[in-house]
Amino acid sequence: xxxxxxxxxxxxxxxxxxxxxxxxVFKLVSAxxxxxxxxxxxxxxxxxxxxxx
Amino acid sequence: xxxxSLELENFKVFHGINKVEIKPGPGNVVVxxxxxxxxxxxxxxxxxxALYGKEKKYDRLxxxxxxxxxxxxARKEGNAFARVSLRxxxxxxxxxxxxxxxxxxxxxxxxxxADYEETLSFKVDxxxxxxxxxxxxxxxxxxxxxxFFFDGxxxxxxxxxxxxxxxxxxxxxxxxxxxxxxxxxxxxxxDFEKDLRDVQSSPETEKIExxxxxxxxxxxxxxxxxxxxxxxxxxLNNDIRQLQRNLxxxxxxxxxxxxxxxLEDFSRELAGEEASIVADEEEFRAQLPWLILxxxxxxxxxxxxxxxxxxxxERIEQGRMLxxxxxxxxxxxxxxxxxxNSMDAxxxxxxxxxxxxxxxxxxxxxxxxxxxxxxxxxxxxxxxxKARTVDEQTSNIHSLEAKRKYLDDNREKxxxxxxxxxxxxxxxxxxxxxxKEVFERLTQLTKDKAVVQSKVDGAKEELSxxxxxxxxxxxxxxxxxxxxxxxxxxxxxxxxRSNRVLKALEEMIDRSAEIKRAEIEKRSSQIxxxxxxxxxxxxxxSIDPATFEVKVRSEGGELVESRKLSDGExxxxxxxxxxxxxxxxxxxxxIMDSPFxxxxxxxxxxxxxxxxxxxxxxxxxxxxxxxxxxxxxxxxKVQSKFLLEHDQVQKYSRIQEVG
Numbered sequence: 001x002x003x004x005x006x007x008x009x010x011x012x013x014x015x016x017x018x019x020x021x022x023x024x025v026f027k028l029v030s031a032x033x034x035x036x037x038x039x040x041x042x043x044x045x046x047x048x049x050x051x052x053x
Numbered sequence: 054x055x056x057x058s059l060e061l062e063n064f065k066v067f068h069g070i071n072k073v074e075i076k077p078g079p080g081n082v083v084v085x086x087x088x089x090x091x092x093x094x095x096x097x098x099x100x101x102x103a104l105y106g107k108e109k110k111y112d113r114l115x116x117x118x119x120x121x122x123x124x125x126x127a128r129k130e131g132n133a134f135a136r137v138s139l140r141x142x143x144x145x146x147x148x149x150x151x152x153x154x155x156x157x158x159x160x161x162x163x164x165x166x167a168d169y170e171e172t173l174s175f176k177v178d179x180x181x182x183x184x185x186x187x188x189x190x191x192x193x194x195x196x197x198x199x200x201f202f203f204d205g206x207x208x209x210x211x212x213x214x215x216x217x218x219x220x221x222x223x224x225x226x227x228x229x230x231x232x233x234x235x236x237x238x239x240x241x242x243x244d245f246e247k248d249l250r251d252v253q254s255s256p257e258t259e260k261i262e263x264x265x266x267x268x269x270x271x272x273x274x275x276x277x278x279x280x281x282x283x284x285x286x287x288x289l290n291n292d293i294r295q296l297q298r299n300l301x302x303x304x305x306x307x308x309x310x311x312x313x314x315x316l317e318d319f320s321r322e323l324a325g326e327e328a329s330i331v332a333d334e335e336e337f338r339a340q341l342p343w344l345i346l347x348x349x350x351x352x353x354x355x356x357x358x359x360x361x362x363x364x365x366x367e368r369i370e371q372g373r374m375l376x377x378x379x380x381x382x383x384x385x386x387x388x389x390x391x392x393x394n395s396m397d398a399x400x401x402x403x404x405x406x407x408x409x410x411x412x413x414x415x416x417x418x419x420x421x422x423x424x425x426x427x428x429x430x431x432x433x434x435x436x437x438x439k440a441r442t443v444d445e446q447t448s449n450i451h452s453l454e455a456k457r458k459y460l461d462d463n464r465e466k467x468x469x470x471x472x473x474x475x476x477x478x479x480x481x482x483x484x485x486x487x488x489k490e491v492f493e494r495l496t497q498l499t500k501d502k503a504v505v506q507s508k509v510d511g512a513k514e515e516l517s518x519x520x521x522x523x524x525x526x527x528x529x530x531x532x533x534x535x536x537x538x539x540x541x542x543x544x545x546x547x548x549x550r551s552n553r554v555l556k557a558l559e560e561m562i563d564r565s566a567e568i569k570r571a572e573i574e575k576r577s578s579q580i581x582x583x584x585x586x587x588x589x590x591x592x593x594x595s596i597d598p599a600t601f602e603v604k605v606r607s608e609g610g611e612l613v614e615s616r617k618l619s620d621g622e623x624x625x626x627x628x629x630x631x632x633x634x635x636x637x638x639x640x641x642x643x644i645m646d647s648p649f650x651x652x653x654x655x656x657x658x659x660x661x662x663x664x665x666x667x668x669x670x671x672x673x674x675x676x677x678x679x680x681x682x683x684x685x686x687x688x689x690k691v692q693s694k695f696l697l698e699h700d701q702v703q704k705y706s707r708i709q710e711v712g
């Protein structure tokens with residue numbers, strides 16, 4: 001149950017400005033943060049940033 | 054986090070079961086009052102332990118010391134265990150956490166940490182998650198725990214030195230997670246860049262290119278060798294063709310020789326025939342008179358017949374026969390004179406007879422006498438014989454003439470042909486060659502050709518195989534380039550995207566921090582102005598956007614640094630800042646442990662009056678000195694009050710609710 005830290009309005013505005021998919025950035029900032037899952041987290045990031053997801 | 058109840062059993066100074074329950078209204082302030090050392094801070098520590106399994110030491114959470122957690126009295130009583138149960142609401146869900154530590158089975162006198170074992174029960178809306186309390190870490194990260202349960206110590210520390218304010222605020226806001234996300238994006242971006250470098254210097258492509266280079270080099274060498282061999286093969290073919298022509302020339306030569314031989318044979322045959330013809334001609338010349346005679350005889354016979362017929366006719370007309378003499382003259386004038394001694398006047402019958410005989414076979418005539426010839430009977434027989442073959446002889450003479458003509462014609466032709474063929478023979482190109490040598494040379498060259506041809510065929514086959522390999526590798530290379538291009542494109546897009554995400558995250562961090570900073574500044578200013586005893590002089594707090602350092606804003610807009618404030622004023626400022634921070638981050642219960650510190654009575658009173666407004670629920674942990682009788686009168690909305698009673702003999706405390 002990740003904690004959403006960013007104001008959705010800011011998220012939307014920044015994504016629009018930088019021509020980014022809001023859903024993708026939301027997934028990035030709300031990804032699992034526990035230390036033990038760093039490798040998995042980086043894999044998820046790679047998928048997201050690589051446009052696979 | 055809205056705390057509903059907290060239950061401690063044998064936790065540190067508390068012996069047995071002790072419970073603080075926060076009921077719904079009226080009032081939202083719970084006061085827990087006790088002298089120093091009776092367990093006020095322990096209550097706050099029990100919450101940290103229940104949530105994180107750690108103890109709070111100087112504003113930090115550290116691994117728990119189990120031996121210190123279990124109440125001494127309980128341990129001596131043989132109950133070497135401690136338990137904390139915390140019930141609270143968050144986001145509409147009821148969360149129940151119970152942490153317990155107990156001596157391991159068989160350990161009667163636990164001393165070391167290893168002598169204990171810890172268990173956790175975590176439930177959300179009644180659903181048991183067992184040991185999995187990851188929700189806690191998501192919703193209430195350890196780093197920011199200080200800011201929703203803060204105590205006098207924290208306030209004092211902030212009042213004295215605003216260390217790492219920005220970091221602290223960012224933690225309170227969860228911004229480190231955004232920074233962590235940013236770091237991870239940066240790491241992934243670096244991975245993309247490394248992948249791009251790897252793709253652009255792809256070992257697979259290099260390997261294929263190396264193989265292609267090797268094969269092309271080998272093919273080029275083979276083509277050169279093949280060209281040499283094919284040139285040699287062409288030379289051999291030319292030589293072989295020449296030798297074959299030579300052999301054909303030998304055939305030609307033999308043909309000429311054969312023709313010469315035939316011509317010579319023919320010439321000899323012609324010579325033989327000529328001899329035969331000459332002989333025939335001589336014979337013919339020898340027979341010629343006889344032939345003439347036989348012709349004359351025939352003419353005579355014809356004439357005799359005519360004369361006889363005429364004579365007979367005349368005699369019939371004249372009534373007599375012609376004189377025999379005249380008759381004979383007539384016969385003589387015709388060239389053939391046949392007379393006989395026996396012939397007389399009435400020899401007509403005999404002549405007739407003779408004529409008949411002459412006309413028929415002439416064989417019966419015995420003697421023919423003429424003025425010119427006096428033939429014997431033998432001559433006559435010969436003449437008759439010759440006469441018989443007169444036609445044949447006539448035919449022979451024609452044949453002989455033809456033969457002579459044929460002979461004459463061919464003799465010249467044969468001579469000319471012979472001369473021609475001999476010329477050919479003399480001038481023939483193979484005249485000076487030896488057929489055996491030519492044949493041996495041809496055999497050798499044919500063998501050489503077979504060897505070279507085999508080599509050429511093998512080389513062509515190998516070259517063809519190499520070309521097929523080259524084609525396959527070129528195809529793979531094309532695919533590799535295509536993949537490389539595609540992968541490079543994807544990676545470049547990913548890097549570009551990562552860059553934009555980094556910028557976006559940075560902007561989000563800055564903007565979120567700024568928004569929160571403004572919120573905290575506004576809220577803490579409200580708290581500050583409601584507590585400070587100089588509300589006209591100091592109109593609020595200012596939080597620096599870069600460092601988050603807190604300063605007091607004067608009426609004229611000037612900022613007053615905290616070091617220029619009194620201890621009490623700094624305490625108010627720190628309390629307001631932390632209060633603002635708490636308010637801007639989490640709703641719920643605020644636990645304040647000895648919050649009055651160095652406040653003077655005015656500030657203290659103002660803060661006490663403000664307490665109910667600081668959070669949805671406030672748990673106030675204070676000493677008797679903190680809240681005197683007058684203070685109690687200022688404190689509104691008190692829901693319940695608990696006293697920390699301490700047994701001096703047993704050395705443990707208990708929580709008692711008082712009316």
